[in-house]
Amino acid sequence: MVSAKIELHVHLEGAIRPATLLEIARRNGEVLPADTVEGLEALYRFTDFRHFLSVWRMTTNCLRTADDFRRVVVDYAREAHGHGAVYLEAIFSPAERVESHAIDWDEMFTGYTEGAVEARERFGLTVRFTPDLYRGCPVELAEECARVSVRYRDRGVVGLGIGGDERRTPLAPYGKAVRIAREGGVAFVPHAGEAGGPEQIREALEFGAVRLRHGIRAADDPALLAELADRGVVLDVSVTSNLCTGVVGDIAAHPLPRLRAAGVLCSVNTDDPAMFGTDLGREHALAARLGVSADDAYAAGLAGALCEGEVLTRLRAVASTS
Numbered sequence: 668m669v670s671a672k673i674e675l676h677v678h679l680e681g682a683i684r685p686a687t688l689l690e691i692a693r694r695n696g697e698v699l700p701a702d703t704v705e706g707l708e709a710l711y712r713f714t715d716f717r718h719f720l721s722v723w724r725m726t727t728n729c730l731r732t733a734d735d736f737r738r739v740v741v742d743y744a745r746e747a748h749g750h751g752a753v754y755l756e757a758i759f760s761p762a763e764r765v766e767s768h769a770i771d772w773d774e775m776f777t778g779y780t781e782g783a784v785e786a787r788e789r790f791g792l793t794v795r796f797t798p799d800l801y802r803g804c805p806v807e808l809a810e811e812c813a814r815v816s817v818r819y820r821d822r823g824v825v826g827l828g829i830g831g832d833e834r835r836t837p838l839a840p841y842g843k844a845v846r847i848a849r850e851g852g853v854a855f856v857p858h859a860g861e862a863g864g865p866e867q868i869r870e871a872l873e874f875g876a877v878r879l880r881h882g883i884r885a886a887d888d889p890a891l892l893a894e895l896a897d898r899g900v901v902l903d904v905s906v907t908s909n910l911c912t913g914v915v916g917d918i919a920a921h922p923l924p925r926l927r928a929a930g931v932l933c934s935v936n937t938d939d940p941a942m943f944g945t946d947l948g949r950e951h952a953l954a955a956r957l958g959v960s961a962d963d964a965y966a967a968g969l970a971g972a973l974c975e976g977e978v979l980t981r982l983r984a985v986a987s988t989s
Contacts, residue, residue, distance in 0.1 A: 669751035670961040671985045672947055673968025674936050676880050676903035678758045678799070679779070680727035681939025682743040688941070691738075692729035700725045711942045716862045716912045720832060722942070727760070728767050733778030740782025740794060746940075748790040750947035754972060754982055755794045756856075758828060762804050762812045772815045780822040793978050797826030797856050800844065802836035804829075809844040817851030825973035826856040828880060833863035838874050845874055854973050860884040860902075862914050865891045872900070878971045883909060885931065886922035896930035901971030905938035906953045907945040923957040932967040933959055 683691070685707040692699050700722075701707045707726070713719040730736060740757065747755055759779055764770040783794035798816050800809045816824045827848040829841060838845075838857070845855050859871035861881035865888035871879060882902035885891045895902070904923055909915040915922070926933055935954045940946055954964060969982055 669948075670951075671753050671965060672747075672751045672951065672961075673754045673934065673965055673972060673982065674747060674752055674947060675756045675878070675901070675934045675968055675971050676758065676905060676936035676938055677743065677747075677755065678760070678939050679739045679743060680730065680760060681723070681942045682746075682937070683739055684742075684941045687738075687742065688726065688729065691735055695729055695731040695735070697729035697731075699729065708944075711911075711944070713911055713913065716914055717832065719912045719942075723939075724763075726942075728764065730764065731768070731770065733774050733781070736775055736778025737782040737785065740779055741785050741789070743940075744782075744786035744790050744792050744794060747947050748786075748792045750951075752792060752947060753985055754968070754974065754978070755792065756797050756825065756973065757794055758797050758799050760799045760801065760830075761815070762800055762808050765812075766805070766808060772811070776815060776819045776822070776824070780819060780824075783823050793974070793981075795823050795825045795974055795978075797828050797854075797973070798824065799858075800827070800829040800841060802829060802831035802833060802838075804841075806840050806844070809841050810847060813844040813847040813851075813853070816848055816853050820852055824853060826854045826878075828856045828858065830858045830880070833859060833861065833867045838870055842874065849875060854878075856880060856973075861909070862912070876900075877973075878903065881905065881909070883915070883922045883926065886925040886929075889929075892926070892929040892931060896932075899932060899970060901932045901934055901967050902926060903936050903971065904933045904954070904959075905936045906950060906957070907943045908938035911943045918953070918957070921957060923954065923959060927958050927963070932970050933964075934967040934971055935959060935964040 685704040858880040860868040
C-alpha cells in the first residue's frame with residue numbers, strides 16, 4: 668500500500684517531463700535550447716546552482732495559454748497521485764511570464780486554478796498554489812503579482828514565495844509586495860537557506876515567513892535550529908534538488924538528519940522533479956534513508972500546509988487512519 672503524502676514544494680514549470688515540454692514549446696513556436704528528450708536531459712545535468720537558474724530561465728518560458736497552465740497542473744497531479752499524494756501546494760512563476768512575454772495575469776491564474784479543479788475531480792487530489800516572485804524582479808511587478816495572488820485567494824492561492832539566488836539580492840525591496848499578500852490573507856513562503864546561509868533564513872523570518880522552502884543551512888547555526896524547532900517552522904526539504912544543484916556535495920553530507928535531530932519539522936518534496944530526474948516516491952525513499960519516516964513527513968506536511976476548513980479536516984483524518 669502506498670502511504671499518503673503531502674507535498675508543499677513543487678515548481679510546476681519544473682515538473683513538466685521533457686517530451687511534454689517539447690510538445691508545448693513546438694505548439695507555441697518557442698525554441699528551446701535542446702530539441703530532443705535526450706538533449707533536454709543532458710541540459711539538466713547542472714554544474715552548480717547558478718547553472719540551474721540559467722537553464723530554468725531558458726526552458727520554462729514556453730508556456731503561453733490557459734490550457735498550457737491547466738495541463739501542467741493536471742499532469743503533475745496525476746503523477747503525484749500515483750505516489751500517494753493527497754494534497755499539493757504547487758508553485759508557479761507568473762511574474763517571469765508577464766515580464767518575458769507579456770502573458771496576461773488572468774490567463775495564467777485561471778489556467779492553473781482550473782487545473783486544480785480538474786485534478787480534484789479526476790484524482791481526488793487537492794491542489795493549492797503558492798506563486799513565486801524572483802529575486803531581481805522589478806518591484807512594481809512583484810507588487811502587482813501580490814495583488815493578483817490576493818484576488819485569486821478564493822480560487823486556491825494560499826501563499827506567495829520568492830526564489831532565485833538569495834546570496835545576491837536581499838528581500839528588502841519586496842517588503843511592500845509581502846505586506847500586500849499578508850494583509851490579503853496570503854502567507855509568505857520564501858526560498859531561504861538553500862544556496863544562502865543562516866543570515867538569509869533570519870532575513871526571511873523577519874519578513875514574516877511562515878514556512879521555508881529548503882532552509883537546510885539552518886543546520887549550520889545551533890541557535891537558529893533551536894528557534895525553528897521552538898516555533899514549529901516547517902522546512903520544505905528536497906534532497907535530490909540539493910544534490911543536483913550542488914548546494915550539498917553528496918547524500919552523506921545532507922543536513923536532513925541534523926535538522927530532524929534538532930526537532931525541526933521537515934516536509935519531503937520534489938522541487939523540480941522533471942529537471943532533477945526524480946519523483947515523490949524517490950524523495951520519500953531518500954528521506955527515509957536519512958531518518959525521516961513516512962509518518963514524520965506527513966506530520967510535517969500537515970503542520971506546514973496553508974489550507975483550512977474541510978481540506979485540513981480531511982488531511983487530519985488521513986493522518987489518524989494511516
